[in-house]
Amino acid sequence: MHATDCTEEERAQFKLWLDEHPSHATEYVAMLEIWDLSEQLPAHAAASAPRPALRQVPPAPVVPVRTRRRWRAQLRAVTLAALALPLAAYGGWIMGWLPNSYEHFETQQNISRITLGDGSEVELNSTSELSFFNFRDERHVSLGSGEAYFHVTHDSAHPFVVSAGEGSITVTGTRFNVWRYEDSVVVTVTEGSVRVQSERQGNDSTLTPGMQASFKAGDLKPRVRSVDTQTALAWRDGKLILNDITLGEAVPLLNRYLEEPLILADQSTADIRIGGIYSTRDVSNLVKALPKVLPIKLEPQPDGTTLIRNRGARL
Structure with missing residues (x-):
């Protein structure tokens, strides 16, 4: 619906789908919340835009420090x-x-x-x-x-x-x-x-x-x-690309940007699929919005982690 080449026929089909059931409009609004997160992506990060092999990145303070290491x-x-x-x-x-x-x-x-x-x-x-x-x-x-x-x-x-x-x-x-x-x-x-x-x-x-x-x-x-x-190197442009992968594959990618990690409850949860392009600077809000577009629920744990559970799975 956001594509520039969306036809009138496609828009009419979409309207019919919305009118079929009240839950369809609810699901669409929830998806728009996820879509809005993409506005925080860098303007130069369009997938179709050519990029140099190396580019200038505003550096964070990086201070050499001495640390102990195991040696032979x-x-x-x-x-x-x-x-x-x-x-x-x-x-x-x-x-x-x-x-x-x-x-x-x-x-x-x-x-x-x-x-x-x-x-x-x-x-x-x-x-x-x-x-x-x-x-x-x-x-x-x-x-x-x-x-x-x-x-x-x-x-x-x-x-x-x-x-x-x-x-x-x-x-x-x-x-x-x-x-x-x-x-x-x-x-x-x-x-x-x-x-x-x-x-x-x-x-x-x-x-x-x-x-x-x-x-x-x-x-x-x-x-x-x-x-x-x-897709693999999208992090260099501040993007997280989840190309129709399972939550089992996606959670490690999400955990890179979270202070407390996500944990999958079981295999049925890990098998749920997810897709989209998101900003690496707003992964925490993405996680909060996931139960609105996926059949999951988030359960905060005493140790600070968050358990993801399939809503349809038996306890």
């Missing part, structure tokens, strides 16, 4: 020696045990764009955490949580390795996205190629543009499929 036993020993003798530090760099630079970044509610020490550019989604280590023989990134889109500076002599969850992603120069949610990791490639390896060494997969791999703890090999990269 030999790295601990070399680090202690390096504190006492600069020569030991140089030796650790030559041996490839110690990085010559370290950076740590965290984001809160905004997308931030950062440049790593090797010149690679990264866009960090909200509530994300990333550390960068520049070793002699490789560049290493640890994605502690959240999501990041990488434009890696090409350097075939120094591979760029991203550790996330129980796996790793290795490249020399390309553009790709990594999303870490609980013990699951999803990798999407937009340019070049990457090698994705799950927890079990030797069972890796090579991804090219338009391909996506996912894995979680214990997987023998990443699961690979073809995807629409515009």
